[in-house]
Amino acid sequence: xxxxxxxxxxxxxxxxxxxxxxxxxxxxxxxxxxxxxxxxxxxxxxxxxxxxxxxxxxxxxxxxxxxxxxxxxxxxxxxxxxxxxxxxxxxxxxxxxxxxxxxxxxxxxxxxxxxxxxxxxxxxxxxxxxxxxxxxxxxxxxxxxxxxxxxxxxxxxxxxxxxxxxxxxxxxxxxxxxxxxxxxxxxxxxxxxxxxxxxxxxxxxxxxxxxxxxxxxxxxxxxxxxxxxxxxxxxxxxxxxxxxxxxxxxxxxxxxxxxxxxxxxxxxxxxxxxxxxxxxxxxxxxxxxxxxxxxxxxxxxxxxxxxxxxxxxxxxxxxxxxxxxxxxxxxxxxxxxxx
Amino acid sequence: xxxxxxxxxxxxxxxxxxxxxxxxxxxxxxxxxxxxxxxxxxxxxxxxxxxxxxxxxxxxxxxxxxxxxxxxxxxxxxxxxxxxxxxxxxxxxxxxxxxxxxxxxxxxxxxxxxxxxxxxxxxxxxxxxxxxxxxxxxxxxxxxxxxxxxxxxxxxxxxxxxxxxxxxxxxxxxxxxxxxxxxxxxxxxxxxxxxxxxxxxxxxxxxxxxxxxxxxxxxxxxxxxxxxxxxxxxxxxxxxxxxxxxxxxxxxxxxxxxxxxxxxxxxxxxxxxxxxxxxxxxxxxxxxxxxxxxxxxxxxxxxxxxxxxxxxxxxxxxxxxxxxxxxxxxxxxxxxxxxxxxxxxxxxxxxxxxxxxxxxxxxxxxxxxxxxxxxxxxxxxxxxxxxxxxxxxxxxxxxxxxxxxxxxxxxxxxxxxxxxxxxxxxxxxxxxxxxxxxxxxxxxxxxxxxxxxxxxxxxxxxxxxxxxxxxxxxxxxxxxxxxxxxxxxxxxxxxxxxxxxxxxxxxxxxxxxxxxxxxxxxxxxxxxxxxxxxxxxxxxxxxxxxxxxxxxxxxxxxxxxxxxxxxxxxxxxxxxxxxxxxxxxxxxxxxxxxxxxxxxxxxx
Numbered sequence: 001x002x003x004x005x006x007x008x009x010x011x012x013x014x015x016x017x018x019x020x021x022x023x024x025x026x027x028x029x030x031x032x033x034x035x036x037x038x039x040x041x042x043x044x045x046x047x048x049x050x051x052x053x054x055x056x057x058x059x060x061x062x063x064x065x066x067x068x069x070x071x072x073x074x075x076x077x078x079x080x081x082x083x084x085x086x087x088x089x090x091x092x093x094x095x096x097x098x099x100x101x102x103x104x105x106x107x108x109x110x111x112x113x114x115x116x117x118x119x120x121x122x123x124x125x126x127x128x129x130x131x132x133x134x135x136x137x138x139x140x141x142x143x144x145x146x147x148x149x150x151x152x153x154x155x156x157x158x159x160x161x162x163x164x165x166x167x168x169x170x171x172x173x174x175x176x177x178x179x180x181x182x183x184x185x186x187x188x189x190x191x192x193x194x195x196x197x198x199x200x201x202x203x204x205x206x207x208x209x210x211x212x213x214x215x216x217x218x219x220x221x222x223x224x225x226x227x228x229x230x231x232x233x234x235x236x237x238x239x240x241x242x243x244x245x246x247x248x249x250x251x252x253x254x255x256x257x258x259x260x261x262x263x264x265x266x267x268x269x270x271x272x273x274x275x276x277x278x279x280x281x282x283x284x285x286x287x288x289x290x291x292x293x294x295x296x297x298x299x300x301x302x303x304x305x306x307x308x309x310x311x312x313x314x315x316x317x318x319x320x321x322x323x324x325x326x327x328x329x330x331x332x333x334x335x336x337x338x339x
Numbered sequence: 340x341x342x343x344x345x346x347x348x349x350x351x352x353x354x355x356x357x358x359x360x361x362x363x364x365x366x367x368x369x370x371x372x373x374x375x376x377x378x379x380x381x382x383x384x385x386x387x388x389x390x391x392x393x394x395x396x397x398x399x400x401x402x403x404x405x406x407x408x409x410x411x412x413x414x415x416x417x418x419x420x421x422x423x424x425x426x427x428x429x430x431x432x433x434x435x436x437x438x439x440x441x442x443x444x445x446x447x448x449x450x451x452x453x454x455x456x457x458x459x460x461x462x463x464x465x466x467x468x469x470x471x472x473x474x475x476x477x478x479x480x481x482x483x484x485x486x487x488x489x490x491x492x493x494x495x496x497x498x499x500x501x502x503x504x505x506x507x508x509x510x511x512x513x514x515x516x517x518x519x520x521x522x523x524x525x526x527x528x529x530x531x532x533x534x535x536x537x538x539x540x541x542x543x544x545x546x547x548x549x550x551x552x553x554x555x556x557x558x559x560x561x562x563x564x565x566x567x568x569x570x571x572x573x574x575x576x577x578x579x580x581x582x583x584x585x586x587x588x589x590x591x592x593x594x595x596x597x598x599x600x601x602x603x604x605x606x607x608x609x610x611x612x613x614x615x616x617x618x619x620x621x622x623x624x625x626x627x628x629x630x631x632x633x634x635x636x637x638x639x640x641x642x643x644x645x646x647x648x649x650x651x652x653x654x655x656x657x658x659x660x661x662x663x664x665x666x667x668x669x670x671x672x673x674x675x676x677x678x679x680x681x682x683x684x685x686x687x688x689x690x691x692x693x694x695x696x697x698x699x700x701x702x703x704x705x706x707x708x709x710x711x712x713x714x715x716x717x718x719x720x721x722x723x724x725x726x727x728x729x730x731x732x733x734x735x736x737x738x739x740x741x742x743x744x745x746x747x748x749x750x751x752x753x754x755x756x757x758x759x760x761x762x763x764x765x766x767x768x769x770x771x772x773x774x775x776x777x778x779x780x781x782x783x784x785x786x787x788x789x790x791x792x793x794x795x796x797x798x799x800x801x802x803x804x805x806x807x808x809x810x811x812x813x814x815x816x817x818x819x820x821x822x823x824x825x826x827x828x829x830x831x832x833x834x835x836x837x838x839x840x841x842x843x844x845x846x847x848x849x850x851x852x853x854x855x856x857x858x859x860x861x862x863x864x865x866x867x868x869x870x871x872x873x874x875x876x877x878x879x880x881x882x883x884x885x886x887x888x889x890x891x892x893x894x895x896x897x898x899x900x901x902x903x904x905x906x907x908x909x910x911x912x913x914x915x916x917x918x919x920x921x922x923x924x925x926x927x928x929x930x931x932x933x934x935x936x937x938x939x940x941x942x943x
Contacts, residue, residue, distance in 0.1 A: 049841075050844075078845040082836065084839050097848075101848060
């Protein structure tokens with residue numbers, strides 16, 4: 001099942017949640033909506049589920065407009081942020097709930113529920129009440145329940161945000177495994193950019209009710225098209241300057257007193273985005289001197305915060321230097337955005 | 340900050356989805372509209388006719404009836420003269436001073452306020468120490484006693500009157516005991532017993548308000564004050580008292596309003612000799628002087644609504660959050676101390692006041708001529724009273740039947756109102772408040788309205804419509820009881836996560852099915868508790884019933900009780916009254932057990 005959102009708008013009174021969202025989700029892919037709080041990603045998900053009605057625009061399932069189709073008739077499975085398990089039902093009854101309306105073909109409800117509990121590694125937990133389970137177990141039940149009626153689309157609304165970090169990583173892998181096994185078209189909502197980069201086949205970065213950029217994680221990370229995307233996905237040093245062009249290898253960009261050489265032909269106001277891991281004390285190009293403000297030990301290295309003539313710059317270094325340090329970066333590592 | 344940007348849409352989203360999701364469910368809107376119709380017919384229309392009567396003379400809009408009441412010294416005493424002749428005030432004042440400050444005539448309103456003041460003072464005198472004991476001491480059965488404080492609220496007033504008569508009456512239990520010491524008191528009828536009964540009713544309210552507030556006091560605030568150098572008494576004065584004061588004042592105001600409007604207690608124990616505004620309205624209405632009754636009712640409503648408004652403001656100021664760490668309680672059982680001895684003394688007083696009347700009533704019902712006998716109950720089963728028309732068995736079965744009917748009507752009314760007015764928004768709040776109005780309007784006023792509007796009937800398009808008897812009684816009881824269903828269901832409904840319903844919807848359940856499968860099981864305890872409330876309210880309801888029951892065939896237990904008490908000529912009255920009171924007590928207690936088991940909320 002493929003999904004398409006065409007110019008979807010949604011407002012609550014004066015508060016505009018979606019300002020025209022265009023998206024295509026391919027059949028069977030793991031698609032992520034990522035963005036800061038309030039960017040409209042959850043509203044987008046709820047529009048797909050039919051829990052919200054767009055003010056304008058269309059939501060299409062395999063090319064068919066589903067406007068006016070209530071959620072119970074869309075054959076979607078939703079995993080909510082806070083599990084939303086029915087507290088008055090056992091685990092088994094929770095998982096079986098959707099099968100009341102859509103009995104499984106070729107097997108009994110019992111068998112189907114057992115299969116799903118096995119899929120999420122909860123065999124034998126069927127008779128428990130939801131409040132007897134840990135957070136991670138509840139989330140697995142919620143996943144099994146959403147998958148039970150064999151939905152065409154699986155919608156996950158920040159499913160891991162209520163869990164602690166270690167469990168989150170574990171469940172993330174498992175989620176990915178289950179999704180691969182079933183090949184179900186999946187839309188995943190998260191505010192966690194690292195999570196988005198880790199799990200997605202493709203992702204859409206959202207900001208202020210719009211889609212800022214769509215692509216596979218590597219290309220969006222490496223070639224952000226806006227300053228927002230550059231700063232939101234991973235860490236970035238975004239330095240505003242003026243490009244004067246004319247270099248043999250590319251263009252010259254003036255940032256404050258310094259001049260940097262970057263690849264490509266640019267003129268006028270630009271932003272140079274340099275990843276902290278691209279900054280190096282041994283670099284032979286684009287060198288500038290900055291003062292160490294603070295160092296954080298991260299285990300595999302240091303995140304060092306520099307004060308460079310009043311600008312703050314972050315670098316990932318193997319050692320923690322002190323005092324004044326000369327940093328540099330390769331011209332090919334800078335992403336230049338025209339302003 | 341980014342996070343604040345988000346709250347607006349997501350909170351609105353929650354409101355929207357509840358409105359769209361739940362309200363569509365169960366065809367709640369249909370039930371809601373039906374509820375509005377019932378309210379219109381048995382509440383708003385009748386009460387409206389009272390208003391209209393108060394503001395018209397001879398069919399034309401006029402303030403004359405109100406003015407006539409307002410300037411009648413019988414009602415407003417000296418104030419009436421002041422209003423009628425403002426110019427005469429200075430002269431009157433001089434004359435009053437010259438005469439050596441003779442007693443000022445206060446009129447009916449003045450007397451009612453005086454009685455309410457006495458009742459409130461009694462409630463504070465008994466309720467406040469009770470709150471102290473419950474908040475300060477830990478002892479076995481504390482929780483039970485704390486929950487028992489809700490019982491008087493639903494005890495039928497007329498039954499309490501019987502209890503007080505059997506306890507404090509000339510031949511009552513108190514005199515039996517005092518007789519052994521060669522003493523006797525005579526408080527059977529009159530001011531002291533009325534005040535005692537009002538105290539019985541309302542002291543628990545004061546206790547509940549104060550204990551609830553005391554449980555929100557954070558011990559760490561007291562400890563902080565101590566570490567900052569305040570001695571214990573000073574910490575209590577500076578930290579605890581200011582936190583209790585708003586709730587205490589709210590409780591006192593509510594008690595005053597209840598006392599001001601008290602009807603069956605005053606009527607049964609005081610009679611017309613101690614007539615309050617409410618009793619007088621009833622008396623006027625009985626004489627079919629409905630116009631005068633209406634203007635009096637409007638003036639009374641003005642007083643009580645003003646006080647209710649002040650109460651609501653005071654209540655809002657009281658904190659509602661439970662403390663993270665509340666002040667620890669001291670064991671009640673332990674080495675004797677002044678506090679413990681006082682607590683025990685208080686327990687004795689409370690026992691006499693609360694257990695005494697009820698136990699005396701039960702004892703009275705089981706005795707005849709000084710020996711144990713079931714004759715009073717046999718009377719209920721067999722004896723048919725003559726001219727009074729109060730048939731005991733009919734009254735018992737009517738009470739149960741009407742209560743079942745009232746519950747059947749009140750539950751859907753209450754649930755649909757809770758569903759539709761749930762969520763946020765000013766409009767919903769206003770609607771919610773309007774729909775809860777039956778709680779705030781005096782029963783006698785509603786009763787008169789019912790009499791004018793429904794019993795006497797109205798002419799619409801040439802048809803004469805008149806509703807009376809059982810149907811009207813059941814509807815009136817449902818209107819009186821359904822706010823309690825709303826109050827029990829609404830908090831549970833608010834706690835049902837929107838995502839639960841959304842989850843059911845995405846799994847294939849339609850709106851109605853999602854409501855049935857997910858929402859209803861979660862609010863079921865509230866529904867049952869509300870139903871038990873409605874049942875108890877219906878069984879004990881007196882004011883509207885006595886107006887609507889035009890003959891013995893639709894008398895209920897409380898009405899029959901009042902007939903026995905007010906008309907001793909129909910036979911041996913106290914025994915059968917006590918027997919019926921005992922039946923009432925059992926039925927009400929059963930409802931209480933249901934509510935308590937299900938963790939329902941009474942009163943507040």
